[in-house]
Amino acid sequence: xxxxxxxxxxxxxxxxxxxxxxxxxxxxxxxAIEGRxxxxxxxxxxxxxxxxxxxxxxxxxxxxLWMLLGPNGCGKSxxxxxxxxxxxxxxxxxxxxxPKSYVFQNPDHQVVMxxxxxxxxxxxxxxxxxxxxxxxxxxxxxxxxxxxxxxERPVQTLSGGQKQRVAIAGALAEAxxxxxxxxxxxxLDESDQMGVIKAVQNLLEISxxxxxxxxxxxxxxxxxxxxxxxxxxxxxxxxxxAARISKFIKAKQSSYIDRINC
Amino acid sequence: xxxTHCPFPTVxxxxxxxxxxxxxxxxxxxxxxxLNFPSNHPIRKPLxxxxxxxxxxxxxxxxxxxKASIGSNNGEMGKWMSWLPTGxxxxxxxxxxxxxxxxxxxxxxxxxxxxxxxxxxPRIKLxxxxxxxxxxxxxxxxxxxxxxxxxxxxxxxxxxxPVWVDQLGRVSLLCGIxxxxxxxxxxxxxxxxxxxxxxxxxxxxxxxxKSLSGYSYLIMKLGPLQLTRKxxxxxxxxxxLTFIIFQSASLCLATTTxxxxxxxxxxxxxxxxxxxxxxxxxxxxxxxxxxFINLVFDEVRNVALGIVSRRINWQQLTMKETVDVFASYIQxxxxxxxxxxxxxxxxxxxxxxxxDSNGHKLYFLSDSSFGMADLIAVVCLIxxxxxxxxxxxxxx
Numbered sequence: 001x002x003x004x005x006x007x008x009x010x011x012x013x014x015x016x017x018x019x020x021x022x023x024x025x026x027x028x029x030x031x032a033i034e035g036r037x038x039x040x041x042x043x044x045x046x047x048x049x050x051x052x053x054x055x056x057x058x059x060x061x062x063x064x065l066w067m068l069l070g071p072n073g074c075g076k077s078x079x080x081x082x083x084x085x086x087x088x089x090x091x092x093x094x095x096x097x098x099p100k101s102y103v104f105q106n107p108d109h110q111v112v113m114x115x116x117x118x119x120x121x122x123x124x125x126x127x128x129x130x131x132x133x134x135x136x137x138x139x140x141x142x143x144x145x146x147x148x149x150x151x152e153r154p155v156q157t158l159s160g161g162q163k164q165r166v167a168i169a170g171a172l173a174e175a176x177x178x179x180x181x182x183x184x185x186x187x188l189d190e191s192d193q194m195g196v197i198k199a200v201q202n203l204l205e206i207s208x209x210x211x212x213x214x215x216x217x218x219x220x221x222x223x224x225x226x227x228x229x230x231x232x233x234x235x236x237x238x239x240x241x242a243a244r245i246s247k248f249i250k251a252k253q254s255s256y257i258d259r260i261n262c
Numbered sequence: 263x264x265x266t267h268c269p270f271p272t273v274x275x276x277x278x279x280x281x282x283x284x285x286x287x288x289x290x291x292x293x294x295x296x297l298n299f300p301s302n303h304p305i306r307k308p309l310x311x312x313x314x315x316x317x318x319x320x321x322x323x324x325x326x327x328x329k330a331s332i333g334s335n336n337g338e339m340g341k342w343m344s345w346l347p348t349g350x351x352x353x354x355x356x357x358x359x360x361x362x363x364x365x366x367x368x369x370x371x372x373x374x375x376x377x378x379x380x381x382x383x384p385r386i387k388l389x390x391x392x393x394x395x396x397x398x399x400x401x402x403x404x405x406x407x408x409x410x411x412x413x414x415x416x417x418x419x420x421x422x423x424p425v426w427v428d429q430l431g432r433v434s435l436l437c438g439i440x441x442x443x444x445x446x447x448x449x450x451x452x453x454x455x456x457x458x459x460x461x462x463x464x465x466x467x468x469x470x471x472k473s474l475s476g477y478s479y480l481i482m483k484l485g486p487l488q489l490t491r492k493x494x495x496x497x498x499x500x501x502x503l504t505f506i507i508f509q510s511a512s513l514c515l516a517t518t519t520x521x522x523x524x525x526x527x528x529x530x531x532x533x534x535x536x537x538x539x540x541x542x543x544x545x546x547x548x549x550x551x552x553x554f555i556n557l558v559f560d561e562v563r564n565v566a567l568g569i570v571s572r573r574i575n576w577q578q579l580t581m582k583e584t585v586d587v588f589a590s591y592i593q594x595x596x597x598x599x600x601x602x603x604x605x606x607x608x609x610x611x612x613x614x615x616x617x618d619s620n621g622h623k624l625y626f627l628s629d630s631s632f633g634m635a636d637l638i639a640v641v642c643l644i645x646x647x648x649x650x651x652x653x654x655x656x657x658x
Binding site: 128153157 | 370371373519520521549550552553556557559560602605606608609610611612613614615616621622623624625626627
């Protein structure tokens with residue numbers, strides 16, 4: 001395993017994770033994503049520093065589907081972008097297995113080529129593959145998301161859900177070890193939503209070593225997850241078993257409703 | 263013209279007929295208000311002036327109710343006030359037109375049904391396009407019109423009916439206007455010419471001989487305008503060249519995927535690598551542009567939809583305020599487009615693009631083997647080119 005990617009940006013902030021593993025070796029062998037005390041802040045025009053993430057620590061075991069939940073503006077997408085390497089944390093340390101793929105919330109931001117086939121093949125450009133290998137990967141990836149009949153279709157003729165599936169196929173074709181998925185099901189109807197979740201689950205089961213971190217607002221998706229992380233106001237409030245997180249969120253919801261009704 | 267549903271005379275005021283020839287207005291005396299227009303309404307003045315010309319019209323003693331129906335005399339009254347383009351409504355109509363326009367731009371690839379043109383190699387299609395640009399400019403008028411007919415026939419044969427009806431309709435209208443304007447405009451203004459002086463009777467020289475073959479420079483005279491041979495030549499070149507360029511490009515884009523086009527372009531440009539032309543970068547830019555064009559169309563449509571859905575009362579806005587709304591509309595479009603560009607660049611980074619077009623391979627997965635369709639296309643190309651070249655010698 002390449003430990004060089006575990007690059008601490010600020011040593012004094014390193015602290016123990018809420019993890020069950022006792023040794024560093026055990027941690028990195030079983031863990032696909034690990035972030036310690038990640039802080040991220042932005043500076044306003046007036047020079048004021050606004051903290052977005054505050055001491056966030058997460059640890060996602062390898063080969064599992066985890067969900068990242070929390071209210072709007074709590075920093076879920078920012079944390080995911082940091083994991084994807086799109087943003088640099090102000091401080092904290094980070095480890096993530098490679099190759100990794102990131103799927104945007106809006107598929108129009110993800111799909112960069114004019115037709116389905118070309119877009120799914122775009123991510124393979126960094127690898128030196130033959131045309132037949134690329135064709136096989138593209139067709140397999142499109143098959144998983146149920147878009148194998150749309151090879152030559154112009155992207156602008158697809159619906160939002162179909163574009164989303166093309167975006168996921170693009171990530172799958174790269175045969176990545178870690179999938180970072182930002183609110184994938186926002187544009188999908190119920191059947192497409194389930195189709196995508198099951199496609200990701202299948203992929204994890206078949207490969208055995210692919211890890212997915214899924215940002216979502218939909219509580220019903222939690223039942224498909226192996227684990228979850230709950231965030232609020234830039235902090236990780238709770239992480240662990242999906243059922244426990246689900247119970248925690250439902251309790252929060254009912255207490256909120258009770259407060260309103262009082 | 264009389265209405266079949268009532269005993270009162272049905273009239274057609276000329277200005278309403280200009281808006282929609284199917285309007286049929288019923289005018290009959292009632293006890294209601296004279297005309298339901300505000301005093302400053304632009305329609306009131308011409309309407310009243312029209313009625314005043316009527317010898318029996320007396321606005322003081324007689325009251326009229328004006329109603330209109332569209333289509334046949336079925337008695338259905340339309341709210342034709344809403345059809346009238348007034349200042350405020352015009353802005354609303356423009357935005358509604360934009361917001362309801364299709365998100366798909368003109369000339370996009372049509373994947374099915376797969377036709378003969380779909381199976382022709384994109385490189386041959388590009389050579390065809392080049393030939394169709396060069397030939398009409400050099401060939402005789404007969405060849406030009408022949409090429410126009412050929413392209414129109416190809417469109418009818420290989421494109422779905424709604425597509426070719428729409429495309430040929432638009433292009434024909436544009437080219438018709440261009441033909442009339444350039445045909446009559448070329449020699450429309452008489453040239454300042456000096457008659458032969460001194461006259462032949464004074465010099466004793468014979469008059470200029472008249473054409474034996476009935477040649478006449480002037481073909482047709484329409485009042486002050488005239489169509490000359492030069493005008494016809496210019497008009498036929500401009501109109502047929504415009505038709506051929508637009509329609510052949512549409513035909514090519516409808517039957518070729520953007521990747522195939524990029525592949526063909528790269529194939530032709532590859533030798534230019536040796537003189538430092540960044541071929542890979544140009545091809546990648548082309549591909550990204552082809553994707554981005556659709557996003558721009560979407561953005562223009564969505565922002566317009568956003569403004570329309572606010573239900574702005576345009577009639578209450580001053581001209582300055584209306585302009586202000588349009589300015590903010592354009593500003594928002596640019597902001598969103600730049601945001602899209604930023605997001606796409608982020609997506610490219612996470613998908614492994616590191617800024618070097620040569621280091622990031624673009625895969626062109628379509629089959630490029632030479633088949634029967636390609637052979638037929640090449641033979642036709644040679645035939646058309648030969649006919650065009652020979653026409654210079656044989657057609658006068």
